Amino acid sequence: MDEDTNIxxxxxxxxxxxxxxxxxxxxxxSMEKENENVKIGKELHDIRYKNxxxxxxxxxxxxxxxxxxxxxxIHEIKKTDKLEKAHTIQVLYYxxxxxxxxxxATGFLDYPLTNKHKKIVLEDEDKCEIIxxxxxxxxxxxxxxxxxxxxxxxxxxSYFEFCWx
Numbered sequence: 351m352d353e354d355t356n357i358x359x360x361x362x363x364x365x366x367x368x369x370x371x372x373x374x375x376x377x378x379x380s381m382e383k384e385n386e387n388v389k390i391g392k393e394l395h396d397i398r399y400k401n402x403x404x405x406x407x408x409x410x411x412x413x414x415x416x417x418x419x420x421x422x423x424i425h426e427i428k429k430t431d432k433l434e435k436a437h438t439i440q441v442l443y444y445x446x447x448x449x450x451x452x453x454x455a456t457g458f459l460d461y462p463l464t465n466k467h468k469k470i471v472l473e474d475e476d477k478c479e480i481i482x483x484x485x486x487x488x489x490x491x492x493x494x495x496x497x498x499x500x501x502x503x504x505x506x507x508s509y510f511e512f513c514w515x
Contacts, residue, residue, distance in 0.1 A: 357484055358410055362443040365487050366436035370498040371509050376491040411447060422455040431461050432503065438470060439483065445472035446480045
């Protein structure tokens with residue numbers, strides 16, 4: 351699994367959202383610095399969770415924040431829950447990586463604009479799904495870029511002009 355430690359949580363999320371976005375991001379094509387949605391997301395991190403230590407890094411993983419108490423909690427902050435499946439896969443991957451290192455943790459998706467919090471626990475079937483996704487990601491990024499598939503959220507994507515103009 352050593353080479354799998356190069357896979358990031360963002361790649362896991364992009365795998366669910368869009369294979370083209372996954373490929374572009376994985377090949378260092380970055381369009382997100384100019385994207386308004388990304389800027390808003392960063393502001394939410396800073397404003398709503400200012401008392402939390404942010405962006406804790408382990409290996410090549412950046413957790414939005416971690417709480418340690420009786421149990422270890424990892425938190426991922428998102429603007430909206432429109433892409434909740436992708437967000438869930440990202441957190442499951444974080445839990446999977448921690449589990450591989452013998453660390454048991456619980457994950458949380460935090461949506462501060464709606465005050466929604468979703469608890470995520472890594473189950474055995476999730477581990478199998480994560481392993482399959484990792485293998486698929488490696489195949490996608492080692493090939494030519496996939497053709498974009500138009501989805502209802504494409505217009506708000508930072509890669510929209512790259513794919514559709």
